[in-house]
Amino acid sequence: MTTSANLLVALLQEAWTAVAGTLVLLGLLTVLYQVLRGAGSAVIGSRYGFASAIGAVIGTSFVLLFAFLGLPALADAAGAVIGESGGCGPLVELGAAAAGLIAALAAVRMLVGAARSLSDAVASGEAGARALLEAGEAVLGMLAAVLAGPVAGHFLGAC
Amino acid sequence: MFDPILEKLTEIAQDAWLFLAGLLVMVALLGGLYFALQGAAGAAFGGARSTSVAILGGIGIVLLVLFAFLVIPQLGELLKGLQPVPPF
Numbered sequence: 273m274t275t276s277a278n279l280l281v282a283l284l285q286e287a288w289t290a291v292a293g294t295l296v297l298l299g300l301l302t303v304l305y306q307v308l309r310g311a312g313s314a315v316i317g318s319r320y321g322f323a324s325a326i327g328a329v330i331g332t333s334f335v336l337l338f339a340f341l342g343l344p345a346l347a348d349a350a351g352a353v354i355g356e357s358g359g360c361g362p363l364v365e366l367g368a369a370a371a372g373l374i375a376a377l378a379a380v381r382m383l384v385g386a387a388r389s390l391s392d393a394v395a396s397g398e399a400g401a402r403a404l405l406e407a408g409e410a411v412l413g414m415l416a417a418v419l420a421g422p423v424a425g426h427f428l429g430a431c
Numbered sequence: 432m433f434d435p436i437l438e439k440l441t442e443i444a445q446d447a448w449l450f451l452a453g454l455l456v457m458v459a460l461l462g463g464l465y466f467a468l469q470g471a472a473g474a475a476f477g478g479a480r481s482t483s484v485a486i487l488g489g490i491g492i493v494l495l496v497l498f499a500f501l502v503i504p505q506l507g508e509l510l511k512g513l514q515p516v517p518p519f
Contacts, residue, residue, distance in 0.1 A: 283432065285517040290433035296510045297444040300503060304448065307499045308455045314491050315462035333506075340513045347518040376519040 277369035284376040291383045292340070298390045299336045303329055306393070332393045335403045339386035343407065347379035350411050371418050378414035382407045455499055462492045 306328040313321030351372075385406025392402050466489040473481030 281519065285519070286432050288517040290437050292514050293437050294440055296507065296514065297440060299510065300507050301444060301447055301451065303503055303506065304451045304455070304499060307495055307503070308451055308458060311455060311458050311462060311492060311495045314488060314495070315458060315465060336510060340510065340515055344515040344518040351519055372519065376517075379517070379519055 274369055277373055280373055281376050284373075284380050287380050288383060291380065291387060295336065295339055295383070295387050295390065298387060299332055302332045302390050302393050306332065328393050332390060335386055335389050335393070338403055338407075339383060343379070343382050343386065346407060346411065347375065347382065350378065350414055351375040353415070374414050374417050378410040381410045385410065452499070455496065459492050459496045463489055466492070 306325045310322050310325030310329075313319075313325060386403045388406070389401075389403035466485040470482050470485030470489070473479070473483075473485060
């Protein structure tokens with residue numbers, strides 16, 4: 273059980289690295305695209321287009337900084353909380369393996385949410401909302417999943 | 432495991448970067464030409480506002496291009512340095 277969990281965590285670590293690299297590529301291309309859009313809007317005299325492009329650049333920068341600075345801290349904090357909750361009775365080992373996997377999955381999911389938010393920035397200029405929402409959903413889902421084991425254990429009288 | 436995928440994505444992103452940079456240069460050149468024409472027409476007919484708008488527009492285009500070709504690569508270097516290791 274521990275070996276298979278370690279394998280899955282290693283796979284998720286590689287996925288994290290790949291998604292982080294993709295975020296850099298996407299972010300830079302998004303900023304360049306918005307600058308191009310701003311230049312085109314400035315030439316044809318579209319103030320709304322120019323303002324929208326500037327807003328998208330700022331939003332993209334915010335999403336990138338949030339993804340690279342905020343998400344690791346969030347994932348660390350959530351992982352620490354999960355480590356303290358743990359399982360009980362005969363479920364301790366299973367609970368520990370599951371908790372680690374859930375934390376890893378939630379961290380990768382938050383990073384993928386940030387990447388999807390960048391694609392929103394290209395499409396509509398609204399870059400920040402989805403990243404924050406997905407991060408919140410991932411953390412809440414993770415905590416709910418981790419608490420399910422101990423709650424079920426107490427309910428069934430195993431703890 | 433994901434390294435070949437990332438390499439392919441990097442190649443595609445490099446092509447996309449070159450394409451967008453080329454488009455930006457074209458738009459900037461055409462925009463600069465348009466603002467020069469607007470400024471010349473304003474100067475010829477005594478339209479001070481038209482001339483000043485054209486000058487500001489030209490300066491704005493230059494600033495945008497400088498931002499794109501100087502600041503964005505530095506932003507890329509900054510992001511590569513900030514790239515986080517897996518927190519699990």
